Amino acid sequence: MDIPLPYYLCLSAALFVVGVAGVLTRRNAIVVFMCIELMLNSVNLALIAFSSFLGSITGQALVFFAMAVAAAEAAVGLAIVIAIYRNKQTVDIDAMNILKW
Amino acid sequence: MESLVFFFLAAFAVTTAVLMVLQRSPLVSAIYLIANFFALAALYLLLRAQLLAVLQIVVYTGAIMVLVIFVIMLLNLGDEARIHPRIAIRTWVTLVLAAGFLSEIAYVFSLAGTPAEGTALAGGAESLGTVESMGGALFGKFLLPFEVTSLLLLAAILGAVVLAKKKG
Amino acid sequence: MILMQLICCAVLFPLIGFLFNGLIGRKIKNEGIVAAVGCAAVGAGFVVACIGFFRMLGLPPEQRTLTLDLFPWIVAGGFRADVALQLDQLSVVMMLIVTGVGFLIHVYSAGYMHGDPGFWRFFAYLNLFIFSMLTLILADNFLLMFLGWEGVGLCSYLLIGFWYDRKFEKGTTGDAAKKAFIVNRIGDFGFLTGIFLIYVTFGSLRFQTVFTQAAAMTVGTPVLLWITLALFVGATGKSAQIPLFVWLPDAMAGPTPVSALIHAATMVTAGVYMVARCSVLYALAPVSMGVVASVGAATALFAATVGLVQNDIKKVLAYSTISQLGYMFLALGVGAFSAGIFHVMTHAFFKALLFLGSGAVIHAMHDEQDIRRMGGLGKSLPITYRTFLVGTIAIAGIPPLSGFFSKDEILWQAFSRGSWVLWLAGFAAAGLTALYMFRLVALTFQGEPRWEKGVHPHEAPATMTLPLIVLALLSAVGGFAGIPHSLGGGNAFEQWLEPVFAPAADKLALSLPQVEIAEYVLMGLSVAVALAGWYLARMWYLKRKEIPGLLVRKLPNAYRVLLNKYYVDELYEGAVVKPAVRGSELLLWKGIDVNVIDRVVNGIAQITAAAGRGLRLTQTGVVQSYVLVFLAGVVLIVGWLLVK
Numbered sequence: 001m002d003i004p005l006p007y008y009l010c011l012s013a014a015l016f017v018v019g020v021a022g023v024l025t026r027r028n029a030i031v032v033f034m035c036i037e038l039m040l041n042s043v044n045l046a047l048i049a050f051s052s053f054l055g056s057i058t059g060q061a062l063v064f065f066a067m068a069v070a071a072a073e074a075a076v077g078l079a080i081v082i083a084i085y086r087n088k089q090t091v092d093i094d095a096m097n098i099l100k101w
Numbered sequence: 102m103e104s105l106v107f108f109f110l111a112a113f114a115v116t117t118a119v120l121m122v123l124q125r126s127p128l129v130s131a132i133y134l135i136a137n138f139f140a141l142a143a144l145y146l147l148l149r150a151q152l153l154a155v156l157q158i159v160v161y162t163g164a165i166m167v168l169v170i171f172v173i174m175l176l177n178l179g180d181e182a183r184i185h186p187r188i189a190i191r192t193w194v195t196l197v198l199a200a201g202f203l204s205e206i207a208y209v210f211s212l213a214g215t216p217a218e219g220t221a222l223a224g225g226a227e228s229l230g231t232v233e234s235m236g237g238a239l240f241g242k243f244l245l246p247f248e249v250t251s252l253l254l255l256a257a258i259l260g261a262v263v264l265a266k267k268k269g
Numbered sequence: 270m271i272l273m274q275l276i277c278c279a280v281l282f283p284l285i286g287f288l289f290n291g292l293i294g295r296k297i298k299n300e301g302i303v304a305a306v307g308c309a310a311v312g313a314g315f316v317v318a319c320i321g322f323f324r325m326l327g328l329p330p331e332q333r334t335l336t337l338d339l340f341p342w343i344v345a346g347g348f349r350a351d352v353a354l355q356l357d358q359l360s361v362v363m364m365l366i367v368t369g370v371g372f373l374i375h376v377y378s379a380g381y382m383h384g385d386p387g388f389w390r391f392f393a394y395l396n397l398f399i400f401s402m403l404t405l406i407l408a409d410n411f412l413l414m415f416l417g418w419e420g421v422g423l424c425s426y427l428l429i430g431f432w433y434d435r436k437f438e439k440g441t442t443g444d445a446a447k448k449a450f451i452v453n454r455i456g457d458f459g460f461l462t463g464i465f466l467i468y469v470t471f472g473s474l475r476f477q478t479v480f481t482q483a484a485a486m487t488v489g490t491p492v493l494l495w496i497t498l499a500l501f502v503g504a505t506g507k508s509a510q511i512p513l514f515v516w517l518p519d520a521m522a523g524p525t526p527v528s529a530l531i532h533a534a535t536m537v538t539a540g541v542y543m544v545a546r547c548s549v550l551y552a553l554a555p556v557s558m559g560v561v562a563s564v565g566a567a568t569a570l571f572a573a574t575v576g577l578v579q580n581d582i583k584k585v586l587a588y589s590t591i592s593q594l595g596y597m598f599l600a601l602g603v604g605a606f607s608a609g610i611f612h613v614m615t616h617a618f619f620k621a622l623l624f625l626g627s628g629a630v631i632h633a634m635h636d637e638q639d640i641r642r643m644g645g646l647g648k649s650l651p652i653t654y655r656t657f658l659v660g661t662i663a664i665a666g667i668p669p670l671s672g673f674f675s676k677d678e679i680l681w682q683a684f685s686r687g688s689w690v691l692w693l694a695g696f697a698a699a700g701l702t703a704l705y706m707f708r709l710v711a712l713t714f715q716g717e718p719r720w721e722k723g724v725h726p727h728e729a730p731a732t733m734t735l736p737l738i739v740l741a742l743l744s745a746v747g748g749f750a751g752i753p754h755s756l757g758g759g760n761a762f763e764q765w766l767e768p769v770f771a772p773a774a775d776k777l778a779l780s781l782p783q784v785e786i787a788e789y790v791l792m793g794l795s796v797a798v799a800l801a802g803w804y805l806a807r808m809w810y811l812k813r814k815e816i817p818g819l820l821v822r823k824l825p826n827a828y829r830v831l832l833n834k835y836y837v838d839e840l841y842e843g844a845v846v847k848p849a850v851r852g853s854e855l856l857l858w859k860g861i862d863v864n865v866i867d868r869v870v871n872g873i874a875q876i877t878a879a880a881g882r883g884l885r886l887t888q889t890g891v892v893q894s895y896v897l898v899f900l901a902g903v904v905l906i907v908g909w910l911l912v913k
Contacts, residue, residue, distance in 0.1 A: 003107045006210050008148070011111045013206045015118055017199050020900060022122035024195040024893050030173060031127050032893075034134050037165065038118055041141055044153075052148040057229060057238040061246075063153055064239065067160050068250045072257030074165045078172045079264035085176050086267075093893060100890030194897060201904045208911060 008049035015042035029081050029091040033074075040070050107147060114140040125180045127173050131166060138162045150230035272324050273337035276356055279317035279368070280403045286310030286396035294389025304379035307392035311375050311399050315368035322361050330768050333358055334477075336409055343412070350474055355409035359769045362610060363406045363542055366617050370534045371399050373736035377625050378526040380732035381632060391431060395530070398424035402535050406542065411464045411474040414543070418460065418507065421536045426450040428531060429523040437522040445522040452516040456506015460543075463499035466492065480549050484772045488553050497550050497557035500543065501564075508540030509591050510568045510598060515838055517591055521583040525628030528583060533590050533620035538613045541597045548606045548773035562602025562687055566694040569595030571835075573701035577708075578831045581638050582627045585709050589664065590620060592698055596679050599695060604777045605682035607766040611751045612679060614762075615671035618747050619663040622740035626657035629733055630713060633726035640709065645718035649726040652734045654714045656741040661710050663744040665703035665799045671748030677795050678753055681788050692791070699795055703802025711810035755788045 015038060022035030044063045051059025085091055114137055121133035138161050145154035228234055239247050286306050294303050325333045334357040343350045356364075375395060382391050401420025408414040430446030437445055464474065470492050471479045486493065504510070509517040520532050531537070544551060544561065551558055569592045576588030593616050600609035631638055633650055647654040663670040666677065676699060684692035720726075728734065752758025767774075809816045821828045830836070889895075 003104055003147070007107070007111075008144075010206070010210060011114065011144075014115055014203070017203050017206075018115070018118040018122060020202075020896075021195050021199045024897055024900070025122065025192050028127050028178065030169060030176075030178065031130050034130060034169060035122065037161075038121070038134065038137065041138065041161070044157075045141060045144060048145055048148050048150045048153060052150065052229065055229065057234060057242075060150055060153055060230060060235060061238050061243045063150075064156070064235065065243075065246055065250055067153075067156060069253065071160055071165055072254050074168055075257050075261040076264065078168055079261040081172060082176070082265050091176065091178060094891060096892075097890030099888060101885040101888045191893065191897070195900075198897070198900050198904055201908070202900070205904065205907050205911060 005049060005053045009046055012042045012046035012049070015039075015045070027093050029084070029093055029096075030078075032093065033077055033081070037070065037074070040066065103147065107144070110140050110143050110147070114144070127178050127180075128170065131170050131173060135162050135166050138166070145230075148230070149227050152230055152232050152235045272321055273335055273354065273356065275317045276321060276354055276407065277337060277339065279314040279364075280354070280400065280407060282310040282313045283396040283398075283400035283403065287393050287400060290389050290396065291393035294393055297389065300379070300383065300388050303389045303392050304375075307396055308372060308375040308379065310396050311368055311372045314399065314403065315365070315372050318361065318364040318368050321356060322365060325356075325358070325361060333768065336477075348468070350410055350412040352413060353409040353475075354407045355476065356407060357769055358766050359542075359545060359610065360406050362614065362766070363538075364403065366538075366614055367399065367402050367406065367535050370617050370621050370740070371395075371402075371530060373739055374526050374530045374534075374621060374625065377529075377628070377733050377736040378524075380730045381526055381628055382524065383730075387431065391428075391524070394424055394427045394431070395526075398428070398531060398536070402539070405539055409476055411467060411476070411479075414546075415457075415460065415464060418503075418539060418543075419457070421531070421539060422450060422453045422457070422507070425453070425520070425531050425536055428527040429520050431523055431527065435522075438519070442522040445516075445519040449516040449520050452513050453506050456503045456513050459499045459502025459506070461503075463496050463503065466496045466499060470496065476546065480547075480772060483549050483553060484775070486553055488555065488776055490553060493550055493554045494556055497547070497554045498560065500547060500550075501557060501561055504540030504544050504598075505564065506540075507543075508537045508594050508598070510540075510564050510595060511571065514568065514572070514591050515841060518584055518587045518834070521581070521587050525583070525624060525631060528587070529621045529624035529628070532587070533624050534617035537590065537594055538597070538617070541594070541601065541609055541613055544598070544601050545606050545610055545770075548601075548770050549776060551601070552604070552773035552776035558602050558604065560602070562599050562683070562691055565595045565598030565600075565602055566683070566691045566698075567595070568592070569599060569698040570694045570701075571595075573698040573705065575831055575834050577701060577705045578828060580641055582630065582640050582643075582709065582713060583624070583638060585640075585705060586620070586623055586627060589623075589702065589706065592702060593620065593664070595698070596676060596695065599683055599687075599691060600679040603682050603687035603691065604773070605679065605686065606770045606773065607763040608675065608678040608682055608751075610766060611762050612675040614750075615663070615675040615744070615747050618740055619660040619670075619672060619744040622656060622660040622737060622744055623664070625733070625737055625740065626653050626660065629653040629729040629737070630726075632729055632733070634720065634724060637720070637724075640712040642720050643713045643718075644716045644720070645714070646726055647714040650714070650728050652728060652737060656734075656737040657714065658710060659741040660744055661706045664706055665802060666699055666795055667703075667799050667803075668796060669748065670745050672744075673796070674748035674751050674753070677792055678751065680795060681753075681791055684787070684791060685785075696794065696798060700798040700802050703799040704806050707803045707806030708810050711806055716811055753788075755785075755792075 019035045019039035019042060022038065023032050026032050026035065044066055047059040047063050047066070049059075051057065051063075081091055084096065088095060117133045117137040117140065121130045121137065124130040124133065138157060142154045142157040142162075145151075145157060286309070289306050290303055297303055325335075334355065336356075337354045339352040339354065341349065342352045375392070378391065378395065382388050385391065398421060401417045401424060403417070405414050405417025405421060408417060426446045426449060429449055430443045433441070433443055435442050467479060468474055471482050473479060483493070502513075506513040517532060517537070521528055523531075551561070572588045572592035572595065576585050576592065579585045579588060593612070597609045597612050597616070600606070600612060629650065630643070630646060630653060633646070633653075634643065637643070659670070663672040666673045668674075680692055680695050680699070683695055729737075749758075751760055751762035753760050833839075
């Protein structure tokens with residue numbers, strides 16, 4: 001029996017929510033970044049599911065590009081984290097509150 | 102058979118994700134995330150997206166996560182210190198909101214039911230996710246985004262180099 | 270037609286003179302040019318007025334009303350007011366008086382104000398005044414007349430306070446000027462109310478439209494009562510009647526030519542002109558006519574009693590002016606409109622003459638104005654003395670000088686058309702007029718000199734004496750324009766003005782004037798009382814000088830009350846001015862301005878600051894709190910969409 005589409009979408013939603021919870025809860029910048037990657041992946045899953053069930057290549061092409069962008073974003077994001085660590089000697093998010101009132 | 106595989110993979114993915122979020126050590130969190138990506142790659146295969154499954158492993162786990170682990174090791178980050186004795190209010194609010202969000206999604210799905218179109222994979226799904234098919238799409242319909250992505254990658258490389266350079 | 274264009278030019282010449290002298294007069298160091306421009310502007314107006322008069326003589330009486338539309342002024346919805354001039358028999362008479370006497374006073378001022386640093390300013394203001402007065406007289410609608418009305422009030426203020434750094438009685442000349450302006454303003458409120466009511470009732474402000482419609486109304490219509498009363502309030506303000514006369518004595522703070530022109534000959538007659546112009550409205554409201562006549566008579570008597578004991582030469586003349594204006598309103602109130610205007614004309618002649626003469630005296634005595642310190646000036650100032658004497662005989666009402674004809678006409682009309690009470694008040698005032706005027710002459714020009722040695726009074730220069738002579742001639746013969754029927758004349762003056770007042774006469778159902786014995790009797794009585802006044806003055810102030818002192822000692826309280834003008838100023842100060850000032854201070858300033866308005870304004874600022882302080886707490890600087898809000902928003906929106 002084939003798995004119906006909604007199952008895949010539920011899974012994607014669950015992973016997304018876990019990712020969001022991680023972003024909001026953790027204090028380490030790199031862990032927050034990893035949770036963001038998790039969110040991106042959940043969306044990729046949903047796109048591929050739609051693509052397969054609708055028979056259109058567009059979803060998969062979109063995932064392709066999403067991966068490429070995620071890679072670029074990872075590179076730049078981690079470079080920023082390194083730069084911050086050089087200045088503040090920490091990657092604790094709560095310490096980065098210069099924009100506080 | 103396929104549904105068994107699916108449920109196992111789904112459970113594995115969710116578990117590793119939750120464990121990733123709960124870990125105090127960033128390195129262990131990274132490992133869990135890698136495991137999650139493997140599960141996702143297998144799910145892609147279930148969905149007959151062969152190229153993307155491979156790319157998931159090559160790009161995401163092979164490149165991105167390696168980079169992450171590099172950085173963790175480089176900065177020599179320790180475990181996340183626990184400041185508050187109990188769970189912070191931020192966490193409570195997050196849990197409430199997450200539960201709310203999940204329930205909304207569940208509600209949506211309970212409403213929709215199981216549409217006829219969504220029960221089976223499309224007819225030519227197997228041939229859809231192959232390298233040739235993807236290649237055809239990338240160099241055909243999605244040529245422009247393809248080229249622009251290369252520019253994007255160039256910008257990202259330059260940005261990363263500039264940002265991480267030591268001053269002076 | 271060409272005449273009306275000329276009239277328009279005549280109105281504009283003084284305005285040009287004002288602009289010329291006002292803008293570049295200070296640069297021109299030559300007094301002659303300034304004076305020449307000023308006088309020429311008014312002189313040209315007089316020439317045009319004469320041309321107009323003679324042209325009108327050639328027209329049949331029904332066609333003597335000429336109009337000229339200049340341009341639409343206010344067009345707002347259904348309301349329309351134009352700048353347009355109207356020339357008829359009444360306005361041409363007023364124009365002749367204003368420009369004629371005005372011209373003479375301009376010439377006089379050239380001599381009187383010689384050497385004053387504000388010479389150019391004086392002539393500029395004088396010209397502006399003539400312009401406003403001509404606008405008032407020649408307007409063809411109430412709004413333009415009101416513009417002129419306000420203009421003359423403004424010029425009065427500017428000219429009373431001309432020497433703005435001088436002390437005057439308890440304050441400065443500026444205080445006197447402000448008093449004039451403010452009291453006038455109170456009257457203007459009444460005038461404006463009248464104008465509003467007129468517009469509401471008649472739907473237009475043009476004289477011809479309003480009066481034609483009014484002619485179709487019945488006597489005793491209620492709204493006309495209010496209109497006429499409101500307009501009369503304005504007239505009491507401008508023409509210094511009870512209760513708004515208090516500004517005129519203080520207006521003597523200004524230079525004497527100002528007192529002559531504005532406060533004797535022209536501006537104060539604006540109220541009389543206005544009531545005469547609205548004669549048909551007044552004819553339709555008998556109650557108002559009664560009010561006008563009573564106020565006029567009362568004022569005439571009241572002011573005459575006060576003028577009896579004043580010691581400042583200009584104050585005596587000021588109260589005399591108030592009294593004579595009372596006569597004019599008495600005439601208007603009993604329906605003798607042309608008699609009132611006739612008295613305007615004769616009064617302009619002799620009162621201007623008297624004021625200018627007093628100016629020559631003040632000039633000669635180096636700014637001394639107290640008559641107790643004068644005396645025997647007749648020898649030193651012959652021309653001034655003789656012309657002043659002519660003016661005094663005229664104002665006393667001794668025939669055949671002009672005052673007799675006009676004043677007598679008024680008294681006869683008051684008796685025959687009004688009541689004997691009105692006549693009696695006027696009669697008593699006439700006697701008092703003669704008395705105080707001859708007292709003035711006796712104390713100033715006759716008798717022994719009472720001034721210190723070292724003061725060398727000298728006669729005024731020709732530029733000042735020539736106008737005096739001209740005015741004396743006019744005072745002497747001006748009355749012959751209105752010789753009444755009883756004395757054989759055809760009363761040309763009344764006949765000339767008859768078409769203007771015909772609608773009113775129609776409403777009043779006046780019978781044709783008839784010659785009666787009573788008129789001769791009253792005439793004889795008037796002359797007798799005038800001569801009696803002269804005799805008493807001669808007796809008390811020249812022959813038996815101790816009598817006035819005796820009277821003062823016998824009746825000290827009466828004397829004090831009269832000397833202090835019945836304490837009217839103090840009454841107003843206590844009843845009106847002080848409460849208004851105090852009330853404004855407590856209620857409007859401290860109560861509303863500080864507590865309410867300032868609080869609201871400051872409150873807005875404080876609310877903004879407090880809101881800012883509260884809102885900035887959302888900027889925690891931690892990204893996760895922002896994401897939290899984000900997520901909360903998403904959950905809420907999705908939830909709302911689901912519920913829908």
